[in-house]
Amino acid sequence: xxxxxxxxxxxxxxxxxxxxxxxxxxxxxxxxxxxxxxxxxxxxxxxxxxxxxxxxxxxxxxxxxxxxxxxxxxxxxxxxxxxxxxxxxxxxxxxxxxxxxxxxxxxxxxxxxxxxxxxxxxxxxxxxxxxxxxxxxxxxxxxxxxxxxxxxxxxxxxxxxxxxxxxxxxxxxxxxxxxxxxxxxxxxxxxxxxxxxxxxxxxxxxxxxxxxxxxxxxxxxxxxxxxxxxxxxxxxxxxxxxxxxxxxxxxxxxxxxxxxxxxxxxxxxxxxxxxxxxxxxxxxxxxxxxxxxxxxxxxxxxxxxxxxxxxxxxxxxxxxxxxxxxxxxxxxxxxxxxxxxxxxxxx
Ligand SMILES: NC(=O)c1ccc[n+]([C@@H]2O[C@H](COP(=O)([O-])OP(=O)(O)OC[C@H]3O[C@@H](n4cnc5c(N)ncnc54)[C@H](OP(=O)(O)O)[C@@H]3O)[C@@H](O)[C@H]2O)c1
Numbered sequence: 001x002x003x004x005x006x007x008x009x010x011x012x013x014x015x016x017x018x019x020x021x022x023x024x025x026x027x028x029x030x031x032x033x034x035x036x037x038x039x040x041x042x043x044x045x046x047x048x049x050x051x052x053x054x055x056x057x058x059x060x061x062x063x064x065x066x067x068x069x070x071x072x073x074x075x076x077x078x079x080x081x082x083x084x085x086x087x088x089x090x091x092x093x094x095x096x097x098x099x100x101x102x103x104x105x106x107x108x109x110x111x112x113x114x115x116x117x118x119x120x121x122x123x124x125x126x127x128x129x130x131x132x133x134x135x136x137x138x139x140x141x142x143x144x145x146x147x148x149x150x151x152x153x154x155x156x157x158x159x160x161x162x163x164x165x166x167x168x169x170x171x172x173x174x175x176x177x178x179x180x181x182x183x184x185x186x187x188x189x190x191x192x193x194x195x196x197x198x199x200x201x202x203x204x205x206x207x208x209x210x211x212x213x214x215x216x217x218x219x220x221x222x223x224x225x226x227x228x229x230x231x232x233x234x235x236x237x238x239x240x241x242x243x244x245x246x247x248x249x250x251x252x253x254x255x256x257x258x259x260x261x262x263x264x265x266x267x268x269x270x271x272x273x274x275x276x277x278x279x280x281x282x283x284x285x286x287x288x289x290x291x292x293x294x295x296x297x298x299x300x301x302x303x304x305x306x307x308x309x310x311x312x313x314x315x316x317x318x319x320x321x322x323x324x325x326x327x328x329x330x331x332x333x334x335x336x337x338x339x340x341x342x343x344x345x346x347x
Contacts, residue, residue: 005328006033008091010062010083011074013037014185016097018049019317020072025052027321027335029328030070036062065090070324073097074317076184081118084142093327094142095320101125101144102213112212128323130332131263132158132217137326145323146217148315149176149226150210152237154218155266155290155314156307161218163255165247165303168220173240176224179231179281179347182311190228201228233347234281235315239305246300256292264333265314265322269293269306279308285347286310287340288318310340310347 007024011017012035024032035045037059046053062083065071071091073080080087081100088094101122103109109116116122126140127133129151137143146154153174160166177200183191190196190203204226211224222239253270260266269279270293276283279291287310294305309315318336325332 003029004031005029005070006031006068008033008065008068008071009035009074010065010071010080010087011036012045012059013040013048014074015181016184016312016316017072017074018052019312020074020320021045021049021052023317023321023335025055029330029334030321030324032057033068034060034065036060036065038062067091069093070095070328072317072320072324077113081116081121084118084121088142092141093324095128095145095324096125096143097145097316097320099147099209099213101142102127102146103216108212108216112209127217128319129154129217130319130322130326131155131260131266134326137323138329140323140327143320143323143327145316145320147210147213148182148235148309148311149178149208149224149237150213150217151315151319152176152235152290152307152309153210153214153222153224153239155309156237156239156292156305157218157220157222157241159255159259160241160252160305161220162259163251165243165251165255166220166241167244170244171242172220172222174214174222174224174237176226176235176237177229178226178235178311179229179233181232182228182235196228196230198230199228200230202226203228231281231346233285233310233312235309235311236279236281237307241303241305242301243303247296247303249296252294252296252303256294260292265318265336266290266292271295279306281308281310282344282347283340283342284308284310284314285340285344286313287338288313288322288336289340290314
């Protein structure tokens with residue numbers, strides 16, 4: 001592959017598509033070659049994403065797609081499984097941001113979604129989250145970026161599973177609060193400003209589809225609930241774990257350090273000083289960082305774990321580029337070095 005790697009984005013006019021375009025804009029190796037939108041064909045990408053007004057690229061129709069080295073697909077559930085043969089024909093590597101290739105089996109898609117139209121491709125797909133799957137990413141040609149709620153949950157709990165603090169038999173309750181950008185750019189009654197503003201709205205008290213993803217990649221069951229809250233970017237996961245054996249702070253620090261010490265995009269925020277003593281989506285907004293923190297209750301009966309990400313970065317586009325960098329043999333932080341802002345208004 002040449003030093004410049006050409007990239008395409010299907011669904012470039014959407015929220016995560018826009019985030020991919022923003023990352024590619026400052027990526028040292030990836031160069032945007034084409035971005036699609038059926039609704040905005042012919043319009044400049046800055047017309048939809050004003051932060052990219054300096055670029056003169058225009059959206060093309062997905063039917064006019066031509067060869068690129070890497071293709072990111074940021075489309076609603078069901079689109080990429082339908083078009084996957086076309087996508088792999090035009091690109092050496094496909095990174096899908098939807099749920100279409102995250103789970104391993106057709107049976108899971110029958111149970112949690114509405115089935116799958118390309119089940120033969122499921123074996124080929126590699127789950128993107130580098131913190132748990134880095135070794136399988138080099139040379140992967142079909143990569144499935146994780147769901148944002150699942151990513152926040154998995155990042156928070158993975159070190160505890162790896163160190164056997166969580167064995168799978170204890171009760172684990174996870175509550176995720178997520179901002180409005182999670183729902184994408186398309187309008188709906190629930191997402192219009194009058195209905196969405198000011199809410200703390202439980203939207204999936206039980207049976208959230210990300211439960212399947214969490215269970216598959218974490219290897220333990222969790223009871224999962226999600227709330228839509230009044231922020232634009234961000235997912236904050238709070239996990240309550242009722243351990244069967246007493247755990248100490250030093251056990252927990254060891255577990256998290258063992259796994260995350262060398263991770264470029266995970267930071268601990270666990271009860272230190274200052275205002276932001278625990279993970280907070282506002283602090284990581286616009287960055288690819290995940291923050292993780294924990295506390296054990298004084299009676300040692302409950303362990304609380306917090307994790308925070310930007311749903312459009314670590315929870316989708318940032319994670320997708322991180323995995324792509326690894327798959328392509330690039331510096332894994334390329335294009336993702338920016339930190340969040342402080343202070344900042346509600347993201
Ligand atoms: N938003 C998040 O925080 C987040 C986090 C993790 C994962 N995801 C997943 O990422 C995917 C994209 O999410 P999003 O929030 O960016 O959605 P979005 O804002 O609604 O954008 C969807 C994009 O797909 C295009 N599109 C729709 N139907 C298409 C079709 N049949 N063929 C080609 N293009 C089509 C749309 O543009 P045109 O209609 O103009 O073509 C638009 O550009 C979803 O599967 C979502 O579940 C999102």
